Amino acid sequence: MSPRGTNRDAWVRAHPYLVPIARFCARVEAAASAESGRASLPEWEDYAADFHAGVPLLKSADAEVDLEPGGRGVLSAVERLAADPTGDERAAEACSLGRELRGDPHAPRHVVDWLMGEPALASSVPGLLRYVGWTAMAAFVAPILGPFAAWRNEEKWLRNYCPMCGSGPAMAQLVGNDPGRMRFLSCGCCRTRWRYSRTGCPFCEADARRLSTLTVEGEAGLRIDFCELCKGYLKTYDGEGDEAVLLLDWTSLHLDVVALDRGLKPRASSLYALDALTPA
Helix, strand or coil: CCCCCCCHHHHHHHHHHHHHHHHHHHCCCCCCHCCCCCCCCCCCHHHHHHHHHCCCCCHCCCCCCCCCCHHHHHHHHHHHHHHHCCCCHHHHHHHHHHHHHHHHCHHHHHHHHHHHCCCCCCCCCCHHHHHHHHHHHHHHHHHHHHHHHHCHHHHCCCCCCCCCCCCCCCCEEEECCCCCEEEEEEEECCCCCEEEECCCCCCCCCCCEEEEEECCCCCCEEEEEEECCCEEEEEEEEEEEHHHHCCCCCHHHHHHHHHCCCCCCCCCCCCHHHHHCCCC
């Protein structure tokens, strides 16, 4: 099917093997959205020097974005998942995670630091913590995304990591028309999109002569771009208008299967584990 004008429900109906992960993602999003806290805008000029030095916004001491309320939102989301009446494996894992976090008096701060890449805590279910944590944190920092995009000069970034949180890209998007077509990288953690070289590899930064494209039959608008040097691949949405569906990463997990079958390497920063979240 063509993705033009589609929505999430229509996409899942056309790809029924995505039903289990779609249901799980909806549960996590509902648990995360119940938290009302939202991040406050930083003083942009206080952050300007760090931006030009390549320091992501949420990691800048000068920007002073207080993320601890977002950490409390993560804990609340975990507790809501643990209370889910379905009683499935994910709910049981959320119960275990909730017990771990309740035992840490500084859990909100430690969760934030851990999501930012610091070894602030250890969890028996790190995959669940990372997914629930970033789903809740993305909702918390959502009010900053638009103003940050309007403030920053994309030409001054052009780095292969997210200007908001520092994560690597999960996907890419091609927008506009030749000769002025542009590529944006998409963060699977905080949902930021930022401009990047149209033809460079975002993993090893090889030049254009090393890049190739793999199309998948029946998936107009989606393709796999891969580097012949490092074998890293990035799923790419070639179009505009359906970002809310096609840049979610999980909605194109079947493209990951195709890429892995071709011997390509999963170097993108995905929140999803194929063996845990998709049927065999």
